[in-house]
Every structure is written in structure tokens, then in C-alpha cells.
Amino acid sequence: MNSFISWIGGKKALRKIIYRFFPKDYGRYIEVFGGGGWVLFGRKPKRGTMEVYNDFNSNLTNLFCCVKNRTWEFLRYLGFLPLNSRDEFRVLRKFIEKEEFTQEYLSEELELAQHNLSPPEFEDMRELMLENAKKSDVRRAAAFYKLIRYSYGSGCTSYSCQPCDVRKTFFLIWEASRRLTDTVVENKDFEALIRQYDRDNAFFYCDPPYYETEGHYAVVFRKSDHVRLRDTLKSCRGKWMVSYNDCEYIRNLYAGFYILSVTRLNNLAQRYDGGCEYPEVIITNYDPKERRNSEPMQLNLFNYENGDDEDEWYRADEMGQRPDL
Numbered sequence: 001m002n003s004f005i006s007w008i009g010g011k012k013a014l015r016k017i018i019y020r021f022f023p024k025d026y027g028r029y030i031e032v033f034g035g036g037g038w039v040l041f042g043r044k045p046k047r048g049t050m051e052v053y054n055d056f057n058s059n060l061t062n063l064f065c066c067v068k069n070r071t072w073e074f075l076r077y078l079g080f081l082p083l084n085s086r087d088e089f090r091v092l093r094k095f096i097e098k099e100e101f102t103q104e105y106l107s108e109e110l111e112l113a114q115h116n117l118s119p120p121e122f123e124d125m126r127e128l129m130l131e132n133a134k135k136s137d138v139r140r141a142a143a144f145y146k147l148i149r150y151s152y153g154s155g156c157t158s159y160s161c162q163p164c165d166v167r168k169t170f171f172l173i174w175e176a177s178r179r180l181t182d183t184v185v186e187n188k189d190f191e192a193l194i195r196q197y198d199r200d201n202a203f204f205y206c207d208p209p210y211y212e213t214e215g216h217y218a219v220v221f222r223k224s225d226h227v228r229l230r231d232t233l234k235s236c237r238g239k240w241m242v243s244y245n246d247c248e249y250i251r252n253l254y255a256g257f258y259i260l261s262v263t264r265l266n267n268l269a270q271r272y273d274g275g276c277e278y279p280e281v282i283i284t285n286y287d288p289k290e291r292r293n294s295e296p297m298q299l300n301l302f303n304y305e306n307g308d309d310e311d312e313w314y315r316a317d318e319m320g321q322r323p324d325l
């Protein structure tokens with residue numbers, strides 16, 4: 001199934017290739033840089049396999065939590081928010097930027113209330129404040145959802161000027177809510193998340209901000225974070241796959257691991273330059289053909305006839321280059 005949102009760097013076009021190189025077996029699936037969750041939504045959840053969606057952008061994870069757990073309330077807020085216009089877009093952005101109702105704000109308010117009120121009064125007030133904070137999470141999620149829908153390229157920064165009636169997307173939200181029933185939603189930096197979930201049977205799919213396009217996201221991702229990610233993955237007990245833009249820096253960084261070159265149409269560039277291709281790489285710490293090799297011969301033959309055997313996998317040398325070049 002599809003995600004309920006578009007997201008910069010979303011893997012809608014690449015995910016079919018990505019699944020083909022998933023490991024044969026794993027007991028927990030962890031999507032480290034979740035974004036719109038395109039890869040997660042497109043995979044069939046397996047009974048007994050734990051599934052985790054993570055992103056460091058708290059507006060995004062709040063949206064996923066509200067879609068998953070508070071669907072009715074979320075839809076109610078969406079219905080109430082005014083219709084699409086440039087002014088509304090500005091109001092929504094201000095609301096999101098101010099982050100009026102963060103957890104930090106809530107604990108400060110609770111502390112003040114406790115200090116100034118008698119214990120019974122504080123108990124009453126506490127309940128009210130917690131209730132309000134919950135509501136604001138849904139309000140924040142609804143505002144963020146509209147911001148994504150109304151903005152150019154789903155970048156949340158400039159108004160797209162395209163008519164959009166969010167009510168027409170309600171069915172997508174219901175579908176997503178059902179799909180996420182057993183998914184754990186986390187809001188952590190990748191390093192903490194990977195260390196927390198790493199086991200022998202874990203499989204991490206990592207789709208970090210691409211090299212030299214880091215500024216497209218609200219969460220700051222530094223050049224040193226690419227190295228930090230590689231180092232974190234290097235010491236992993238489980239299996240992992242990373243997708244990146246194809247460039248010398250990334251090939252060198254991941255030299256010694258399996259690297260596959262893939263090309264797909266670039267959505268944004270395509271609007272202006274029909275058919276513009278974008279070279280990417282998929283990197284793994286396990287033999288990417290293990291799934292295919294375990295398939296019955298007939299299936300292999302079928303895949304071969306469909307041209308699947310044209311994939312170019314190789315283990316890169318210490319300079320990230322193909323050994324035969």
C-alpha cells in the first residue's frame with residue numbers, strides 16, 4: 001500500500017528494487033529514517049516480526065502516532081481546520097514553528113501549577129492540563145498534515161497554490177491507521193535507535209538525508225552524521241541496508257560493503273526536465289542475493305526472464321570502486 005503523505009526523498013519509486021534485496025529472514029524490521037514511511041507501508045507485515053518506524057522529526061512522529069492511535073479525533077480536527085488558502089498556510093506554519101505545546105512546555109506548566117496550588121487543586125488542574133496537551137498533539141498533527149499537503153513538493157516551506165481538499169484523503173488515513181496497528185513509533189536520533197534495537201535477528205533499513213542534500217529537512221543532519229551513521233552500522237550485530245545518492249564520498253565511506261548502483265527517474269527534476277535520471281546506490285552488510293538464491297529454481301528462471309539478473313552487485317574495494325574497473 002501507499003503512504004498517506006508524500007515526503008522529500010520518499011522511496012515510492014525505488015521500493016520495489018529495495019525489497020528484492022532485503023535479507024531472507026529477520027525477526028525485527030526497523031526503519032531508521034522513516035520519513036513518509038514508503039518502504040514500511042509497501043511491505044507486507046509478517047506475524048511475529050516486530051516493526052519499528054522512527055524519525056527524529058517530532059512533528060512527523062506525532063503525526064504518525066495520532067494517525068495510528070487517535071484517528072477519529074485527528075480526522076475531526078482536519079475537518080474543522082479552514083479550507084486551503086495562502087493565509088491559512090501561514091497560520092499553520094506559525095503554529096508548527098512555535099511548537100506551543102511541547103512536552104517541555106507541559107512539564108514547566110505542571111511544575112508551576114504544583115508550586116502554586118494546594119494538592120487537591122493541583123490534581124484537578126493536572127488532569128485538565130494533560131487533557132489539553134493531548135488535544136494539542138492532535139491539533140499539531142492536523143496542522144502538520146495540512147502543511148505537508150499544501151506545500152510545494154511536500155517541503156512544508158512554501159505554499160503550492162494547488163487546490164487540495166484534505167477530506168478527500170480521509171480514506172488514506174484510515175488505511176494507514178489500520179496498517180500501523182502493530183508498528184512501534186519512535187522519535188530518536190538514529191544512533192540511539194540502532195543501539196536500542198540491535199540484535200542478531202534485526203534488520204535496519206536506513207534512508208538518511210542524501211549527501212549534500214541534508215538541508216532539505218527540518219532536522220539538522222551534518223556531514224559528520226554520515227560518518228557517525230557508518231560507524232554505528234559497522235558495529236551492528238544485525239543486518240542493514242542503506243540507500244544513498246551515488247557519489248564518490250559515499251562509495252569511499254562504505255568501501256568493503258556490498259554496493260549496488262540503481263537509477264530511477266527524479267520526481268522533482270522530471271517536472272522540468274522530462275526523463276531526468278538520478279543515480280543511487282543500495283549498500284548492505286550481507287549478501288544481497290541471499291533472498292534470491294534461496295528461491296526455488298522456477299522463480300529464479302522467471303526473474304531471469306524479466307531481466308532481474310542485470311543487477312550489478314559487487315563488493316566495493318577500499319576506495320569504494322568496483323574491483324574490476
Ligand SMILES: C[S@@+](CC[C@H](N)C(=O)[O-])C[C@H]1O[C@@H](n2cnc3c(N)ncnc32)[C@H](O)[C@@H]1O
Binds near residue numbers: 007008011217221
Ligand atoms: C530521505 S528521508 C526518508 C524518506 C523515507 N524513506 C520515505 O520513503 O519517505 C530522511 C529522513 O531522515 C530524518 N532524519 C534526519 N536526521 C535524523 C536523525 N539524526 N535520526 C533519525 N532520523 C533523522 C528526516 O527527518 C527525514 O524524514
